[in-house]
Amino acid sequence: MPRNWSCNVALAVGMVAVLASSTLADEPSASFKQGNPQWMSVGPLGFGPDGILFVGDPRGAALIAIDTGDRAPATEKRPLEVNDLTSKLAAMMGTRPQQIMIHDLAVHPLSGNVYLSVSRGRGPEAIPALVRLTADGAVEELPLDNLRFARVELPNPPDPNTVERGQALRNESITDIAYADGRVFVAGLSNEEFSSRLIAIPFPFSEDFDGAAIEIYHGAHGRFETRSPIRTFVPYPIADQLHLLAAYTCTPLVKVPVSELKAGAHVRGTTIAELGNRNRPLDMITYTKDGKDFLLLANSNRGVMRIPVEGAAEASGITEPVEGTRGLQYETIEELKGVVQLDKLDEHRAVILVQDDTGAMNVKTIELP
Amino acid sequence: MGQRWLRRLLGSAVGVALLGAPLSAPGREPPGPPEAGVQVRLDPRRGEIVVEGLDPWALEAVQGDHAGPVRWSTWCAILVASADPDLAAADALPMSGSYQAEGATIRFQSKYPLDQPAYEIVLDRALLRAPAALCRPGGETPGREGQNIQETAATGSSRACGEPPLRLRVTAGGAAFPPPSDLPRVTAIFPSGRVLPENLLRFYLHFSVPMSRGFAYRQIHLLDSDGSPIADPFLELDEELWTADGRRLTLLFDPGRIKRGLRPRAEAGPILEAGRRYTLVVEPSWPDAWGRQLDREFRHSFQAGPADEQSPDPTRWAIEVPRAETREKLVVRFPEPLDHALALRLIGVTDVEGRLVAGQAILSDEETRWSFEPEATWTAGDQRLVVGTDLEDLAGNSVGRPFEVDLLEPITGRIRPEQTLVRFRILDPEAKR
Numbered sequence A: 001m002p003r004n005w006s007c008n009v010a011l012a013v014g015m016v017a018v019l020a021s022s023t024l025a026d027e028p029s030a031s032f033k034q035g036n037p038q039w040m041s042v043g044p045l046g047f048g049p050d051g052i053l054f055v056g057d058p059r060g061a062a063l064i065a066i067d068t069g070d071r072a073p074a075t076e077k078r079p080l081e082v083n084d085l086t087s088k089l090a091a092m093m094g095t096r097p098q099q100i101m102i103h104d105l106a107v108h109p110l111s112g113n114v115y116l117s118v119s120r121g122r123g124p125e126a127i128p129a130l131v132r133l134t135a136d137g138a139v140e141e142l143p144l145d146n147l148r149f150a151r152v153e154l155p156n157p158p159d160p161n162t163v164e165r166g167q168a169l170r171n172e173s174i175t176d177i178a179y180a181d182g183r184v185f186v187a188g189l190s191n192e193e194f195s196s197r198l199i200a201i202p203f204p205f206s207e208d209f210d211g212a213a214i215e216i217y218h219g220a221h222g223r224f225e226t227r228s229p230i231r232t233f234v235p236y237p238i239a240d241q242l243h244l245l246a247a248y249t250c251t252p253l254v255k256v257p258v259s260e261l262k263a264g265a266h267v268r269g270t271t272i273a274e275l276g277n278r279n280r281p282l283d284m285i286t287y288t289k290d291g292k293d294f295l296l297l298a299n300s301n302r303g304v305m306r307i308p309v310e311g312a313a314e315a316s317g318i319t320e321p322v323e324g325t326r327g328l329q330y331e332t333i334e335e336l337k338g339v340v341q342l343d344k345l346d347e348h349r350a351v352i353l354v355q356d357d358t359g360a361m362n363v364k365t366i367e368l369p
Numbered sequence B: 001m002g003q004r005w006l007r008r009l010l011g012s013a014v015g016v017a018l019l020g021a022p023l024s025a026p027g028r029e030p031p032g033p034p035e036a037g038v039q040v041r042l043d044p045r046r047g048e049i050v051v052e053g054l055d056p057w058a059l060e061a062v063q064g065d066h067a068g069p070v071r072w073s074t075w076c077a078i079l080v081a082s083a084d085p086d087l088a089a090a091d092a093l094p095m096s097g098s099y100q101a102e103g104a105t106i107r108f109q110s111k112y113p114l115d116q117p118a119y120e121i122v123l124d125r126a127l128l129r130a131p132a133a134l135c136r137p138g139g140e141t142p143g144r145e146g147q148n149i150q151e152t153a154a155t156g157s158s159r160a161c162g163e164p165p166l167r168l169r170v171t172a173g174g175a176a177f178p179p180p181s182d183l184p185r186v187t188a189i190f191p192s193g194r195v196l197p198e199n200l201l202r203f204y205l206h207f208s209v210p211m212s213r214g215f216a217y218r219q220i221h222l223l224d225s226d227g228s229p230i231a232d233p234f235l236e237l238d239e240e241l242w243t244a245d246g247r248r249l250t251l252l253f254d255p256g257r258i259k260r261g262l263r264p265r266a267e268a269g270p271i272l273e274a275g276r277r278y279t280l281v282v283e284p285s286w287p288d289a290w291g292r293q294l295d296r297e298f299r300h301s302f303q304a305g306p307a308d309e310q311s312p313d314p315t316r317w318a319i320e321v322p323r324a325e326t327r328e329k330l331v332v333r334f335p336e337p338l339d340h341a342l343a344l345r346l347i348g349v350t351d352v353e354g355r356l357v358a359g360q361a362i363l364s365d366e367e368t369r370w371s372f373e374p375e376a377t378w379t380a381g382d383q384r385l386v387v388g389t390d391l392e393d394l395a396g397n398s399v400g401r402p403f404e405v406d407l408l409e410p411i412t413g414r415i416r417p418e419q420t421l422v423r424f425r426i427l428d429p430e431a432k433r
Helices: A007-013 A015-023 A085-092 B004-010 B056-064 B263-268 B340-346
Strands: A033-035 A045-047 A052-057 A062-067 A100-107 A114-120 A127-133 A139-141 A147-153 A176-180 A183-189 A196-202 A210-218 A223-225 A232-238 A241-247 A252-257 A265-268 A270-274 A281-289 A292-299 A304-308 A331-333 A339-344 A349-355 A361-367 B039-043 B048-052 B076-080 B097-102 B105-110 B118-123 B166-171 B186-190 B195-197 B202-207 B220-223 B248-252 B277-282 B298-305 B318-320 B330-333 B347-350 B359-364 B369-374 B381-388 B419-426
Touching: A045 A100, A045 A114, A045 A176, A052 A127, A052 A176, A052 A183, A062 A183, A085 A100, A085 A127, A085 A139, A085 A361, A085 B076, A100 A339, A100 A349, A176 A232, A183 A232, A210 A252, A210 A270, A232 A281, A232 A292, A241 A281, A281 A339, A292 A339, B039 B166, B048 B118, B056 B097, B076 B105, B186 B298, B340 B347, B340 B359, B340 B381, B347 B359, B347 B369
Parallel strands: A210 A265, B195 B298
Antiparallel strands: A033 A147, A045 A052, A052 A062, A062 A147, A100 A114, A114 A127, A127 A139, A176 A183, A183 A196, A196 A210, A210 A223, A232 A241, A241 A252, A252 A270, A281 A292, A292 A304, A304 A331, A339 A349, A349 A361, B039 B048, B048 B105, B076 B118, B097 B105, B118 B166, B186 B202, B202 B248, B220 B277, B277 B298, B318 B330, B330 B369, B347 B381, B359 B369, B381 B419
16 A cells, blocks of 8 residues: 655645644544444555545445554664565464455554554455564454544445446445545545545545546547546645546556545546556555655566656646557566555665565565666 | 473373374364364364363463463464365464463364364374373483473474474364265356357356365366467456355456457467357366366367447347137247346346246247246236346347447446347237137
8 A cells, every 4th residue: 555645745745744744743533532443344555644544444344443553663674575475374364365355554653663454364254454564574463343433424335236247336336545644535436426536635524525536538538538447546746736547457647636526526537558458456655765766566467667756747647549559658566566555664675565476465565677 | 381280290290102103073063082182173163173172270370381372273283174184384483362371171272263174183292181192102201391382383392392293173063064975167158159159258157066276277278179279368366266065166358358459369379269269168176165186177169250349139039929718838938048037037027017937937949038937827917027237148238238338438328228128929828718
């Protein structure tokens, strides 16, 4: 899971926000309740201020903020390595490794501990879990039935019984989340005709939030799309304006200015790259190296893609059919194969979840390329 | 961790030497061999594993010597038993759950369902009634007051002495165990025809017993006529599509390579091409729910025929009408094969009063013949064949709409009925005479 209140965003919104977030350090969880948020599933993760973890519950069509109680800043973040994580989780959860699904990974921005959303089981009866990996190698489960939390339900989610070509649309009610600038952005599907959407929920939660249907031009498919959900996105400032950079299956990369996300709006994202077909984006982060900003995109088809984002501001948008790739260029980091999740540990390193040839999932720490 | 009581324990009376070998203590049978003194019970319904016959003094001492909560998993770890007993992983993490120690009993309440065939209990010998007796006669007891008395995982050495902990096995009772005597195998594949449209949407694989999930896409291959595998023919879903009983898998072809005009098909080509031969192979290493492998490899060969882009039309079906006052079968023949699961679910009969007729339907002749045997005799009059409009042919064309209609574009202004009715008349035998 990309870390979203990165210094990029903080710098973009200026010192006011930095001061505001530090003076409000104790505020965000003040209204939290103790107890069981009634999970139906766990999915996308994202950290907010003060060690608050946002967890998407796609089946429940709800966003849950939890107090991890993990807010002691690490003086030095240690690299994390866990081999064959699925076997370890399976042992703890009393099942076989094949029954473990890891949905997302997020690095706690203060402690450097790694949080994972996990399902025990692959069917509708799957049991959700949140797991913490610490730098000293401990694998711990968070008590899902008794924690400090706040919960908000998303309006008009897909019907739980609607299945399209084998996919329960409800499971895509939340495909990714990210916190930036006092709001949690949620991508996913609604039950409406133009079903792909982005919602911006103020945090601490209020019922009054903005959301917009998102339409994009998909060059590789040669048409506009309104029903295909965003798979992964990151907040990123372009020309001092907060944008979301979002990737779709088959693999358009799109920019959306968050200022356009108004209740009931229909927003057309600008397709700034087509990154090639037969590919599903899995996760992405942004970082700065040698004075340049990069997007690092894990995907189902090739090594991690590194995309310089300096051209994103000027990119005018792809509006006609594309063969192969177009727009922002990428380089494939060949040695980063099988990466399914990634998040920044600090400004120079990332924690990645990698599937090896045997199917085992390993957690590693890498230098950002 | 206190050492005082351990020293007392180790200095206490020596009992009968016990077996260190793993013991089997089946859930619903009399408890394990008495010589161990320890009995293990498993109650999957309550999610509980109970270890009885421990030394009450030792249990009390463990609790008494702890300032905080006892990490019982370091004394009595519960593990999922490996299918191969020799493969007990020394570093396996214990299962999550809560422990309660009382008298001579430790009760483990599992956080997750106890749905595995067998569990292993790794017990520190210090909790046994005669721990000293469990150390090898004359054997070293290194670290008795040293590092082994520290809280190491129970999977390491016992605290009582340098001996490995006692490992016990318990198997699940109830429906989950023992496995059925049927060996796991593929019992049927649908569509069963030898010529299938090149835009075939799905296969159904039926198994004799419930299968493990999470293996489908590694264990199934589609080979072309040279025997070389076709890359990624199937849509790989995180949640494999199984029926609730775990005995039928739905395997969807990648729709991006079926529908015309989508880039995946243009780039990677269609999966099936008319005129060519293919073989679907299921590897025997696919484990069933109990970890047993299929009894043999399964192969199904077929030829691809022309694409089917027509919706099934119930008005073109041939109906063989049964006679009144009999339980003769109502037979419907389709001009093309239909989807096996959907045809059985979405075709029914209503009687003269519009009530659904109870009975048993089967599909045969390569899914082109539907026959229905009613539970009661037919009555004369107008009856209806009720067909759900979601009924599909092999290419996913439904009675309601053909598959090639663009699902990604919004469909507006179309209201489709959920059922199509085909009327037929059962003649009154009196009138016939």
